[in-house]
Amino acid sequence: MVEKVLEVKSLRTVFSTEGGELRAVDDVSFSVSAGKTLGIVGESGCGKSVTSLSIMRLIPRPSGSIESGQILYRGQDLLGLSSEEMRRIRGNEISMIFQEPMTSLNPVFTIGYQVSEAIVLHQRLTLRDARSRAIEMFELVGIPSPAKRVDEYPHQLSGGMRQRVMIAMALACHPKVLIADEPTTALDVTVQAQILDLLRDLQQKVGMALILITHDLGVVAEVADDVVVMYAGRVVEQGSVKEIFKNPKMPYTRGLLRSSPTLTLDSGGRLRRGRLETIPGIVPSLLSLPKGCRFQDRCSSVLEACRGNEPELRLISSDSDSRHLIRCVRDI
């Protein structure tokens, strides 16, 4: 049995707004093991990023707070830690890469300094040792001539290189868990391929657990072992990548999969190019959720029961290493 490095249990994160209390993450549970990758997918506003910020305990206060749940890192509940203790974990044991490499680097410091800073803070190395560790990290993430680049400023680097710097910074303290929030969304496809390959290589080398947050199902299919599909703050489907992409059961997951061009061939050997299937409408506001299933107004196979009580997340099949859960009343 592989160790579950991180376990999130019934996490509920709320924000108070003028319109009332908003549950951005509502009863979300998942876990990730060492050396494995968990993909969290969903569209904007479904709660993916708030989930990751909750794990890092970076929810902006006082408007937001974690109302209930547990975040177990190697068995220890992060929510019970003092800010001081949390600071020792953040960036050291659990690291995060943000979407926008442009805005998450400080423009007035060299990239070498910014990476060293994290190392000095957590590992008690001297600035000089930290600098050579930074150069090592740059080498590891494939930045050419790292000894020279270490003294450059963020604006001197391309988007792909900046994202590598972010990864180097996140990995500098050899974290056990890496949370990557849309790490390749701002990048071109060929650069995306480079970064995804890099993440996979590094994961194999250092055996960390990776949580990959993305709206791109293609990226999840290529990189992740397990997947969590979120919709309006809820987990709506969960299971192994193999199972979910082969047998998506929740209508939202199916819709997501079908609404993107698949680039498959028809019987005549030409690209399939009919109309795309769409999910009608838009994600409901978290302040005015419908009673019952949150997806009901956009669902093509909605039943009377969908408008009653909200369906529970239930197990529909399981094998030795994964369990397939859906939040849907239908038996498909």
Added chain:
Amino acid sequence: MSLTLGAEVILSVRNLVKSYPVRGGLLSREIGSVQAVSNVSFEIRKGETFGLVGESGCGKSTLGRTILRLTEASSGQIYFKGQDITALGQSDLRKLRRQMQMIFQDPYASLNPRMTVESIIGEPLDIHRLCRSKAERRERIFNLLDRCGLRREAISRYPHEFSGGQRQRICIARALAVEPEFIVCDEPVSALDVSIQAQIVNLMQDLQKDLGLTYLFIAHDLKVVQHISNRVAVMYLGKIVETATADELYLRPKHPYSQALLSAIPIADPSRKRERIVLKGDIPSPLRPPSGCYFHPRCSRSREKCQLEGPQLENDAASQDGVHAISCHYPG
């Protein structure tokens, strides 16, 4: 897509160059130039969708804007329905804009937040004096809203009251107001969520069928471009490196850059394992483009000739439909 091959040529671009001066030194004198679009030629036929793909900085957006004369070409010709439009004066240009319109990437930035939907869609009608009475103007706006899948009560609302997908529908309605024949679509779905992308792509295809529109579809997302386009051109550092029908390009890409680009698309099917070509390094700076073939420093097939001599875009003799052209010394 043989049906479009017989159709008349609506737009023909010949040896188009767009260069920007580079200033430097004490007196900000011109010390060089950057070619954003470098000697590009292609034709678009009536009723077809011509896709233009490439990564950031390859010049695809500049090319689109130059065709509409939103930026002036440095040299070369643009023929729209047989007429060279590079030399048109302001009043002729205004008349031309009735036939050529544009849809931009960011539906948040391309709508004036202080204007109602009525004045946004009505403005082009007023500029071109297309309505004789207030009632007629309103009727036309209602029709455009219907056509683009918006409710009629949207007419008195402001852009911030709409979601991203709805705003892009407003942009499309505005572009259609003057009944153009040709629309340049610059990344029209890139800013939207997957399920909304599909809605907009379908809408654009429906409009094309009903109104006989011709599209120049610019995007970095190959999946969407392949899906919507009849023919596709791949750009790299200001040049077209390959052009073919969407099927041909997908099934038999010949240029090493197109091959890498296609192999890098993440596909939402874990059972489809593909050989991925991961390019080394970054796109070179257009300020100092490499010698010979611009792609040679990143190319696995590069030989001596590639460093010395830039290849021309030449028709592939082996292509089945005669429209496959490649700019490579060693295609394959």
